[in-house]
Amino acid sequence: MILSKEQINRYLRHIIMPEISGAGQRKLLDAEVEVLSESAEVAAPLLYYLAAVGIGRINCVLADNQGQDVLFNNLMDLSSDIAITSDSKAPEKIMPGDIACRIIFGSEIYAVYNLDSESARGCPAIIAINRGWDGYIQVLQQREQMENILAELQTSKCDCISPNEMGSIFSTCLLGALTTIEVIKLLLNIGTSAYNPLSFDLWTMSFENQEKDIPAASLFFKSKGEADRCQCISPSSPEYLKESPQSLADRKALIVGTGGLGSPTAYALARAGIGTIGLVDYDIVDISNLNRQILHSTSRLGFLKVDSAEIFLRQLNPDVSIVKHNTDFNVDNAVEIISGYDVIIDGVDNFPARYLLNDACFLNHKPMIEAGVAGFEGMGMTIIPGHGMCYRCLFPQIPAPGTIPSCSETGVLGPVPGVMGFIEACEAAKLLTGQGMILTDSLLAFDALELSFEIFQNGKNEACPLCGLNPTIRELQNYQVKCDN
């Protein structure tokens, strides 16, 4: 067999997809990538997803290796298949060799002061750079492109005293998942690699695939001097920006499901310093979870997911209170569970639970962050009861039995729920602290093979059975759909 029995089970959700299959997973396991980054903390979201998807060898060159040992132990526990090493060689000394792909990952400050064009030697290289809420990712084929990018960063870099810390956490997390997707696409020669850059701004939730391979004006949405939009603290910042926004530390988020979506959401919110995370799950950790569920690990197989998640999150940020709801989320307990939280985040894997969550949140006036994934695609929206559309405005009824994918095994690329979960966390944090713009009345659609985000503006549906003019749903119903398998 080209994969061991354990590997087949571990990467089941990849192997089931014809674009990957067992042969593609074998290629990932045989590949070596190198990560150039500023610190273990910054590189962590990237490294968790690289490890989860089974990139066999990962060599890190970290400018600051504080926290590296703990991180490496976690990575090898997440995926017992990988080897992770650290190399303190300066980037210019690195020789191209067996490395399939080099990743340059960090803030613009790191890029400007630590990198030169030699960093991209032995291309292809993937460069992923952030500035506060903004991010930029591109696959480079030539070393000269690196020179252009560094020159651009040098002239456009923000005059911040400190880049927006909360924004940096979310943009770095998102870049980590996006970069992992680009690594897989390069290694397996699938989809369209991001030779043309993708820029995004999480503050406004704007995404743009640039048309040319060399950035025309700016890598980022916000150009130099736009400090008030940048949300960084600079000497000329208006006073209101110097006061911190409403603190996340006294806010409570409920995450329903601690799997592919719940893992990145909880990870990012814990990093950002949220006060309380409630976790709902009845399941136990299975090996086929580990290609994407970064809160869990090989040594915690068989643990309750809520217990496994708590262990991970406590280590990540001991200041966060974790409330565990080790139960099925159902019509009898939904209202009671959501009542204690400021925002509800959907991380479920089936339609009945998703409709129950939507209805319970609407009827109880709770804001809900919604996302779903399948294969290489994801979608998301933010629902504020009484302010714009709900899930049923777009999808009025639960899909009929027999059309429900969760009844059978469905494939999902590990970092795809990562992308959508990080976006959910970012939406929750902005909502809870009263910053930025959120995805109300919009449907965000993500396509990993094209590395594109599209936002469709949608209004409230007057015929919506829940929140329309003549609602037919006034209380929670029976959401059980019998699986036909």
Added chain:
Amino acid sequence: MYNDLVLDHFSDPRNVGEIVNADGIGDVGNPVDGDKIRIYIKVDNNILTDIRFKTLGCGAAIAASSMVTVMAKGQPLEVCLKISNEDVAKALGGLPPEKLRCSNIAADALHSAIADYRDKLVGSR
């Protein structure tokens, strides 16, 4: 859940892909969702000389597709038509009971491809 032979065929499927200018193509499965299997065949002198498949579905469906191509390749069409879904499951050393009904449909796809080939043959006469 799966035995070693199923895991082997699922993770390293044989005869996967398409045949350009196939003599027959057979589709089975629920078009909206669930397991979908498409089988392409080449026929020469009543012998099934080449066979490829594309399957979107669970591990059992992929393994069954792979196995049916191995069983059919090089056989006379009459022999291929006698291969049943149960034979495929048996050749795989068994499938989980919950998979037998919905995912073990690869032989149906083969039969459908042969029917398609024969229809075309009649049409071209």
